[in-house]
Amino acid sequence: MPEALIIDAVRTPRGVGKVGKGALAAMHPQLLGSTVLKAIAERNNLVTADVDDIIWGTSMQAGVQGGDLGRMAALDAGYDVRSSGMTLDRFCGSGITTATLATASVMSGMEDVVIAGGTEMMSCYADNRNMGFFIDSGNEHLRAIIPQPNQGVAADAIAALEGIPREALDQLSATSQARAEVAIAEGRFEKSLIPVYDTDGTLLLDREEYPRAGTTFEKLSGLAPSFGAIADYELDDKGTTFRKMILQKFPDLEFEGVHHAGNSSGVVDGAAAILITSPEYASAHGLKARARVVATANMGDDPTLMLNGPVPAAKKVLAKAGMTIDQIDIFEVNEAFAVVTEKFIRDLGIDREKINVNGGAIALGHPIGATGAMLIGTALDELERQDKRFGLITMCAAGGMAPAIIIERI
16 A cells, blocks of 8 residues: 655644733734744755645634635745645644545545644634534524533543542643653754744744643642533523533533643644655655654544543554554643543553653643644654654544544654
């Protein structure tokens, strides 16, 4: 079967996603996207006229993030006009999905050079309620038959269903912060990290802005839960609440708030890009592959609990690859909420020393449409650092979905 090769992966640092507080928050998303597209072309002496397509992920495609960021960012980066571009939305899973589609295009023989990636500027979200996905109250019929609550409320419900205590979630979160602190101090992200400049050449950000060094389990234990009031907030004049949505499906479930700002993913801005080519193109143009894509998979799961897709997605992609869980050297599982990663570890018996070894979204942040591409690059960098072979990357997505991908370092 034809192969899809990963030539390179780059990303911006993650900036705090709040206007007036984040270093990137005043940028236009097209400029942030063009930063990584320009860098990946320059680093690899890429002839941009040869780029068959740019497949970009952006979840909140509204306002300045609307209008096909993939194409607009490429034009902003000075790409040849023949390099086409599109933008897609699989919520949090968008970044992995762009790599999946790029891989399929190359492996089918239809295209030779595709750039996958994404941009998300959460500082653009005018209303924080937009960060939790739920069906608009005007669509009462769909809400009644497919209840989809706020993601944080779903995370709290999963913790209760799985019997995972807050202590375990806070410990995972403290570990995420500690690992990110070590990774940053040791320069583990430097191979992929691209500094971001303003249009006048002023340096805006060249380091991770979100991590809170020195975070401890004790400090996290003192934080108040974030989603208790949200769970019982009445969404319409019929008294609909997120808690009632959960209870429609799990009528006997009693759950309380266990997730808070310290064990949930950070609100940030960021962008990432991955260059994927055919072996023939790489050989003809002197490009040295860093990895190949072994297998990809998509999985749907319960939309009410919403966040449980990574486990079945991992099983599916392993089956497609003909591999076992023990063959995976590095796992990157997005820490949308601590319960997602903790459940993944427990369900699959993962060695904790193999998963999110440089910290995850709890410490570093989660720029929705860009995160998947960032995690693929992080996994690749770590495989090279440890001289290991296989990485599996997956993440939950709103609507009860999860994409997954396995890469093999070359």
